[in-house]
Amino acid sequence: MSAAVAGPLAAPAARDEARISPAAHLRHIGALTRRNLMRIKADPESMFDALLMPIIFTVLFVYVFGGALSGSQHGYIQYLVPGLLGQTGINLAMAVGTGLNTDFSSGVMDRFRTLPIGRASVLIAKLVAETCRGLVSFVILIGFAMLLGLEVKTGPLEVVAAVALSLVFGSSMVWVSMLLGMSLRSAQAVQGVAMLVIMPLQFGSSTFASPSTMPGWLQAFTKVNPLSALADACRSLFNGGPLAHPVLMVLAWSIGITVVTAPLAVARFRKRT
Amino acid sequence: MTSTDTAPASKGLAVEVHGIVKHYGATKALDGVDLQVRQGTVLGVLGPNGAGKTTLVRVLSTLIKPDAGSATVAGYDVLRQPKQLRRAIGLTGQYASVDELLSGYENLYLIGRLLDLPRKQAKARATELLERFSLTEAAGRPARTYSGGMRRRLDLAASMIGRPRVLYLDEPTTGLDPRTRNEVWHEVQGMVADGATVLLTTQYMEEAEQLADELTVIDRGRVIASGGIAQLKAKVGGQTLQVRPGRADQLPEMVRCLTEAGVPGAAADPSEGLLSVPVTGEEQLTAVVGVLGTRGFAIASIDTRLPSLDEVFLAITGRRSTPDPADRAVAESRPGHGSQDEDQDGHRNKNQAESKNEKEYAA
Numbered sequence: 001m002s003a004a005v006a007g008p009l010a011a012p013a014a015r016d017e018a019r020i021s022p023a024a025h026l027r028h029i030g031a032l033t034r035r036n037l038m039r040i041k042a043d044p045e046s047m048f049d050a051l052l053m054p055i056i057f058t059v060l061f062v063y064v065f066g067g068a069l070s071g072s073q074h075g076y077i078q079y080l081v082p083g084l085l086g087q088t089g090i091n092l093a094m095a096v097g098t099g100l101n102t103d104f105s106s107g108v109m110d111r112f113r114t115l116p117i118g119r120a121s122v123l124i125a126k127l128v129a130e131t132c133r134g135l136v137s138f139v140i141l142i143g144f145a146m147l148l149g150l151e152v153k154t155g156p157l158e159v160v161a162a163v164a165l166s167l168v169f170g171s172s173m174v175w176v177s178m179l180l181g182m183s184l185r186s187a188q189a190v191q192g193v194a195m196l197v198i199m200p201l202q203f204g205s206s207t208f209a210s211p212s213t214m215p216g217w218l219q220a221f222t223k224v225n226p227l228s229a230l231a232d233a234c235r236s237l238f239n240g241g242p243l244a245h246p247v248l249m250v251l252a253w254s255i256g257i258t259v260v261t262a263p264l265a266v267a268r269f270r271k272r273t
Numbered sequence: 274m275t276s277t278d279t280a281p282a283s284k285g286l287a288v289e290v291h292g293i294v295k296h297y298g299a300t301k302a303l304d305g306v307d308l309q310v311r312q313g314t315v316l317g318v319l320g321p322n323g324a325g326k327t328t329l330v331r332v333l334s335t336l337i338k339p340d341a342g343s344a345t346v347a348g349y350d351v352l353r354q355p356k357q358l359r360r361a362i363g364l365t366g367q368y369a370s371v372d373e374l375l376s377g378y379e380n381l382y383l384i385g386r387l388l389d390l391p392r393k394q395a396k397a398r399a400t401e402l403l404e405r406f407s408l409t410e411a412a413g414r415p416a417r418t419y420s421g422g423m424r425r426r427l428d429l430a431a432s433m434i435g436r437p438r439v440l441y442l443d444e445p446t447t448g449l450d451p452r453t454r455n456e457v458w459h460e461v462q463g464m465v466a467d468g469a470t471v472l473l474t475t476q477y478m479e480e481a482e483q484l485a486d487e488l489t490v491i492d493r494g495r496v497i498a499s500g501g502i503a504q505l506k507a508k509v510g511g512q513t514l515q516v517r518p519g520r521a522d523q524l525p526e527m528v529r530c531l532t533e534a535g536v537p538g539a540a541a542d543p544s545e546g547l548l549s550v551p552v553t554g555e556e557q558l559t560a561v562v563g564v565l566g567t568r569g570f571a572i573a574s575i576d577t578r579l580p581s582l583d584e585v586f587l588a589i590t591g592r593r594s595t596p597d598p599a600d601r602a603v604a605e606s607r608p609g610h611g612s613q614d615e616d617q618d619g620h621r622n623k624n625q626a627e628s629k630n631e632k633e634y635a636a
Contacts, residue, residue, distance in 0.1 A: 024389060027386065027389070031386035032387070034383075035372065035375065035383050038374070038375055038379060039374045107366055107370030107371075108370050108371070110366060111371075112387070113335075114334045114335065115384070115387045116388070116389075
């Protein structure tokens with residue numbers, strides 16, 4: 001019956017049409033990641049946040065608060081910049097949900113959802129593209145801060161490790177963000193809620209100032225805040241210092257967040273109309 | 274998997290729908306729909322805004338789960354075999370679902386890859402379809418720079434990549450100008466000539482007549498009539514003859530003369546200055562013109578047209594197709610409802626209202 005419609009390329013492998021092989025999953029994720037990267041290429045302005053945010057934050061905090069917080073800009077840059085990795089990561093991650101929310105209003109998602117691909121593929125491809133964005137952002141952050149006087153007191157491997165750890169945590173937050181993006185109605189709502197999540201985590205942490213001057217209840221919060229752990233870990237990776245505890249804590253948080261939110265996000269993707 | 278997974282469509286039916294029900298809260302988007310599409314034919318699903326057309330297409334393309342009823346497409350069960358079913362279908366929605374930022378070529382190539390075509394073949398297929406849909410020149414441009422008609426053609430091309438056995442066209446020409454609409458019709462006719470089975474939803478009788486072999490009329494989630502175009506037209510009185518008299522004040526007199534001469538149904542529309550007479554055949558047409566001529570009425574223009582959806586509805590249901598005020602209020606209270614797309618089952622607008630009610634596809 002499909003004789004006329006079927007040309008030289010007959011439908012691929014009709015043997016077990018329901019099954020998608022791991023290789024096929026990878027191909028789908030690859031094709032969708034390519035789409036996401038091409039979208040960035042087609043709309044370079046969408047990279048502004050990733051490119052400029054690290055520069056703006058570094059300049060603002062180093063020159064506005066540096067003197068007051070640690071007596072010198074130079075001293076503060078060593079304290080602040082490693083923590084900014086996590087801060088930048090979570091900011092980029094939380095923006096993903098807004099984009100995804102918009103995607104759903106365009107009809108493209110309907111197309112994807114009527115294709116015989118795994119349901120997680122679209123989201124995983126999004127995650128991969130965002131990780132690339134994060135990587136670019138981190139390279140800019142570190143490069144710019146080094147121009148301003150940041151010293152790496154350890155070695156290149158430790159810097160790579162700090163970037164990798166920040167990407168791991170950022171990825172877990174991308175799942176949170178995607179879940180929000182698909183759960184809330186409008187893109188504005190997503191943005192609003194994302195801010196509510198980000199602000200307390202960012203400022204109630206050791207990222208900008210040492211928690212030692214904070215009141216007890218806030219110190220208690222900073223102790224469990226994964227962004228504190230990430231900032232502490234990255235500081236140790238740049239400046240030397242205790243590593244095991246903060247690194248383990250970041251990894252535990254990242255895994256925990258991903259394990260909880262990734263399946264929820266995939267489920268929402270299936271249900272969302 | 275059992276052998277039914279690859280069972281061919283039974284009895285030459287490409288689409289079989291039995292008692293499909295889908296409710297959104299108190300709104301019955303689909304209230305027990307039955308329909309069938311024979312292989313290689315076009316079924317037109319005719320209905321006004323909010324009749325449930327889009328909801329039906331979304332059920333049949335596995336985007337939403339029905340609350341009750343069953344449906345098979347290309348031999349696959351909508352509920353039990355969604356993955357196999359997705360391989361067999363193509364969908365072109367009311368809103369072009371192409372990636373605005375990507376070029377026409379990249380859009381098609383992406384879908385080819387997602388349909389597991391090897392790179393080379395995905396490339397060849399994209400090029401071939403761009404050519405066929407007259408988009409070759411625009412192939413490298415981002416889709417956002419396309420005109421409405423080009424976008425719709427790209428959307429059609431996208432749904433053709435996998436050589437689907439069944440194509441859903443959900444109001445493929447809504448919002449297009451007449452010339453672009455003709456282009457789209459031409460493409461659809463080409464697809465049908467290639468052997469595709471098509472389920473087409475439309476609000477336009479003219480579109481249904483152009484493209485469909487059979488018609489199903491739905492209203493408020495129910496099938497209210499179905500059959501061949503000719504059957505349905507017989508039911509609603511075929512064509513309408515519209516006469517514009519040379520002198521508008523003669524309208525009442527013309528109606529009287531025609532009625533006296535035994536021509537039924539003549540009606541004057543003073544606001545438009547038109548006389549309309551339903552006609553079922555040539556003899557009647559001649560008779561009307563004859564009567565008016567012998568009585569010496571001046572005729573400024575004369576035209577025949579198909580009954581509008583509204584008239585079809587009036588004939589079948591005894592009421593107009595426009596939703597009553599209560600329905601409209603519900604539709605308009607939905608978030609994100611634009612004035613142009615108040616289709617209560619328009620997919621863009623019911624995102625939020627529906628998502629809570631939708632059962633998950635364990636796909």
